[in-house]
Amino acid sequence: MSLSAGVMAGAAGTTALDAVTYLDMLVRGRPASDVPAEAADRLASRAGLDLGPGDVGVNRRTGLGALLGYGAGIGVGALYGLLADGGRPPLPVAALGLSAAAMAAGDLPLVALGLTDPRRWDTVSWISDIVPHLVYGLTTAVVHRRLTCHRSRQSG
Template sequence: MSLQAGIFAGAAGTTALDIVTYLDMAVRGRPASGLPAEAAGELTGRAGVDLGSGEAGQSRRQGVGALLGYAAGVGVGALYGLVVRDRRLPLPVAALGLSTAAMVAGDVPLTALGLTDPREWEASSWIADIVPHLAYGLTSAVVYRRLTRP
């Protein structure tokens, strides 16, 4: 049950992260990040998979990039379910831990691929990254708790 609850919690958290991100884009008028598509292109290229060129190739990279984000979000939730199991963590601790894990899962691969360097981010970039991940962590923690409470 804990793995399944973690998967559902991660999916709910990923939805919350997306909602907060899209709200930020709508309010500030900022474009979507191109990093997920760049990462998808880099990873598929390293794996010997050609996503094509032109508009179709770019669309595939965007799709694969989004799917990688969902895999990371659901994966963090699943891992949380496996690690925590029946233990009851205080909600703030669980939310902060899940937020941090989701940020690591999202940002470390992009940094390792050389696509970004968080040391060079401006404050607005940090906020745009932290706030949606906090929404992920809180939502995931609440959903997990709700699904596993006795």
């Protein structure tokens, strides 16, 4: 039950992260990031996959980049579900841990691929990365808690 609860909580957290990101784009009028598509392109190249030329290739890179983000968010939730199966950390601890894990899952591969360097980010860039991940962490923790609270009451 906890793995499936983690997957569902991670999906909810990822949706919340995306909503906050799109709200930021709306408020500030900023464009979508090209970094996920660039990461998809580099990963596909390393795997020997050709995503195609022209608009078809651009669209595939964009789609794969988004799917990799969903995979990271759902994967972090699934891992949390497995780890939380043995106990229930306090909500603030769970939310901050999930936020940090999601940031690491999203940012470290981009750093490893040479697509970004957080040491060079300005304050606005850090806030633009931290806030959606905090929303992810809180949403994922709350949803997981709600999905597993019945089971906890039964065993307690």
